[in-house]
Amino acid sequence: MEIIETVAGIRRALDAWRKTGAVIGFVPTMGALHAGHGSLIETARRETGCVAVSIFVNPIQFNQQEDYIRYPRPLAVDAEFCRARGADIVFAPAVEEMYPSPQRTFVEVAGVSARLCGEYRPGHFRGVATVVSKLFHIVQPHRAYFGEKDAQQLAVIRRMAKDLNVPVEIVAVPTVREESGLALSSRNRLLTPEQRAIAPALYQALRAAAEMVSGGLRDIESIKTLALEPLAWHPEIRVEYFEIVDPDEMQPVEQIAGPVVIAAAVWLGSTRLIDNVQARPA
Amino acid sequence: MEIIETVAGIRRALDAWRKTGAVIGFVPTMGALHAGHGSLIETARRETGCVAVSIFVNPIQFNQQEDYIRYPRPLAVDAEFCRARGADIVFAPAVEEMYPSPQRTFVEVAGVSARLCGEYRPGHFRGVATVVSKLFHIVQPHRAYFGEKDAQQLAVIRRMAKDLNVPVEIVAVPTVREESGLALSSRNRLLTPEQRAIAPALYQALRAAAEMVSGGLRDIESIKTLALEPLAWHPEIRVEYFEIVDPDEMQPVEQIAGPVVIAAAVWLGSTRLIDNVQARPA
Numbered sequence: 001m002e003i004i005e006t007v008a009g010i011r012r013a014l015d016a017w018r019k020t021g022a023v024i025g026f027v028p029t030m031g032a033l034h035a036g037h038g039s040l041i042e043t044a045r046r047e048t049g050c051v052a053v054s055i056f057v058n059p060i061q062f063n064q065q066e067d068y069i070r071y072p073r074p075l076a077v078d079a080e081f082c083r084a085r086g087a088d089i090v091f092a093p094a095v096e097e098m099y100p101s102p103q104r105t106f107v108e109v110a111g112v113s114a115r116l117c118g119e120y121r122p123g124h125f126r127g128v129a130t131v132v133s134k135l136f137h138i139v140q141p142h143r144a145y146f147g148e149k150d151a152q153q154l155a156v157i158r159r160m161a162k163d164l165n166v167p168v169e170i171v172a173v174p175t176v177r178e179e180s181g182l183a184l185s186s187r188n189r190l191l192t193p194e195q196r197a198i199a200p201a202l203y204q205a206l207r208a209a210a211e212m213v214s215g216g217l218r219d220i221e222s223i224k225t226l227a228l229e230p231l232a233w234h235p236e237i238r239v240e241y242f243e244i245v246d247p248d249e250m251q252p253v254e255q256i257a258g259p260v261v262i263a264a265a266v267w268l269g270s271t272r273l274i275d276n277v278q279a280r281p282a
Numbered sequence: 283m284e285i286i287e288t289v290a291g292i293r294r295a296l297d298a299w300r301k302t303g304a305v306i307g308f309v310p311t312m313g314a315l316h317a318g319h320g321s322l323i324e325t326a327r328r329e330t331g332c333v334a335v336s337i338f339v340n341p342i343q344f345n346q347q348e349d350y351i352r353y354p355r356p357l358a359v360d361a362e363f364c365r366a367r368g369a370d371i372v373f374a375p376a377v378e379e380m381y382p383s384p385q386r387t388f389v390e391v392a393g394v395s396a397r398l399c400g401e402y403r404p405g406h407f408r409g410v411a412t413v414v415s416k417l418f419h420i421v422q423p424h425r426a427y428f429g430e431k432d433a434q435q436l437a438v439i440r441r442m443a444k445d446l447n448v449p450v451e452i453v454a455v456p457t458v459r460e461e462s463g464l465a466l467s468s469r470n471r472l473l474t475p476e477q478r479a480i481a482p483a484l485y486q487a488l489r490a491a492a493e494m495v496s497g498g499l500r501d502i503e504s505i506k507t508l509a510l511e512p513l514a515w516h517p518e519i520r521v522e523y524f525e526i527v528d529p530d531e532m533q534p535v536e537q538i539a540g541p542v543v544i545a546a547a548v549w550l551g552s553t554r555l556i557d558n559v560q561a562r563p564a
Contacts, residue, residue, distance in 0.1 A: 007447060011449075101444070101445075103445055104391050104392045104393045104394060104441055104445055105389060105390065105391045105392075105411070105441060105442045105445035105446055106389075106390050106392070107387065107388075107389055107390075107446075108387065108388050108389075108390060109386050109387045110386045110387075110388070111386045112386060129387070130446070133446050134445075134446050134447045137446055137447040137448050137449055138447050140449065159386055159387060160387045162383070163383075163385055163386055163387035163416075164387055164389075164412075164415050164416050164419055165289060165416045165419040165420050166419050167293075167419055167420075167422065
């Protein structure tokens with residue numbers, strides 16, 4: 001496995017792979033890798049001939065400087081993690097390599113970016129869409145792998161790829177969870193043991209709402225109220241949003257008539273966790 | 283020469299060219315082709331193995347519906363024009379082929395887009411950058427050819443390509459002019475004979491300003507006032523802007539210390555003409 005730090009370097013390496021006829025699989029990450037990323041890499045490994053993983057903590061998608069600074073960056077451990085799962089290339093550029101001059105060009109996905117995380121993290125999805133556009137142009141993969149855990153990010157990238165005719169197939173990979181149900185996240189390691197013990201309540205609330213939907217409940221406000229009730233037992237959990245949305249548009253639905261995504265963000269102290277589940281009416 | 287109307291069709295055709303090892307040259311146009319476009323196609327023909335020309339009047343870059351509707355669309359003549367200059371492929375998609383669903387994703391280039399035409403045509407460069415991004419993803423050319431006549435457009439595309447790591451070389455081709463100095467433009471055919479007779483005054487004013495710059499004048503307001511004086515003889519000409527700008531940033535310079543672009547837009551009746559010249563201090 002090669003670790004490459006420059007745009008020119010990874011282009012050269014991938015040109016050589018392309019000449020062999022290999023299908024290029026790409027897993028963009030911000031590092032701090034866990035079994036969720038592992039599942040992306042392993043899926044890419046099964047489906048493609050060359051697996052490239054990028055590790056880049058992208059400054060322009062953080063709306064809080066504080067969050068950017070404390071984001072974990074265990075690069076050596078991450079590289080070993082990729083190697084162990086059969087990646088061929090790790091692309092780990094410095095910030096100056098990705099943004100050598102002031103970034104003036106931004107990719108915006110209206111609508112899909114507006115609600116949920118987009119509402120509470122202004123500019124976040126603009127930063128995500130922009131860096132993914134850059135990485136796609138650098139790597140030029142055939143297939144790119146994204147986790148369902150970040151449902152809105154997945155919808156934004158899918159819409160960007162469709163709207164801009166990006167010649168990359170976007171592949172969604174299911175969320176990996178602890179036995180408790182807590183979705184794996186790089187931010188979990190920022191939780192105190194006490195916070196970690198109550199964090200699974202987020203998934204339990206989402207599951208409860210999904211079961212109400214599949215069980216035939218239709219009143220959205222009632223579903224939200226009932227599902228969120230158990231969270232009141234944990235005053236340490238602050239709910240930022242809890243919404244039932246359309247899977248493609250990521251806008252709250254007015255009535256439940258087809259498949260929906262139930263998505264939530266909560267704060268535990270100064271750490272923000274997101275999660276979501278899919279549901280469909282019976 | 284093939285005329286192709288679908289995204290899937292041109293991808294297929296270009297894949298076959300790519301397999302031969304041909305360098306792909308791309309000339310994006312809105313049709314109504316004239317010798318200025320001819321020069322783009324001929325330059326591409328000399329420099330690349332496969333020349334693709336797109337002809338697409340892009341609705342999202344028009345800020346006035348009226349202008350979009352009256353934009354000339356002589357497709358059969360245009361296709362023959364391309365064939366005669368040795369193009370291999372003409373890509374002429376319908377609006378529904380380029381925008382099959384509501385466009386939610388836009389590429390914005392801040393700063394470079396802000397002044398000159400960007401100031402008077404809100405959303406114009408966002409529409410240009412977005413459709414060029416789409417066309418680049420569809421055609422995946424090695425080199426793309428743009429006229430210096432649209433200096434700000436060229437600067438916007440160059441900045442977009444740099445900021446988003448687009449793997450396309452942007453080639454600038456000099457403006458083609460009538461003997462009178464009038465820059466060729468698809469909009470010239472909308473002029474009445476009387477308007478056409480006075481239109482060369484635009485280039486004369488730009489040349490006059492450029493000669494003042496190269497002759498050592500430094501006071502920007504004086505240069506503009508002196509250069510624009512002859513236009514006052516033609517009350518039919520309304521000057522929208524006349525600015526001395528930085529060639530990369532397209533922002534008005536405060537002092538003349540290096541190469542500049544002198545750019546202007548004027549109205550003749552309901553037709554808007556733009557032009558520009560490069561200049562550098564002695």
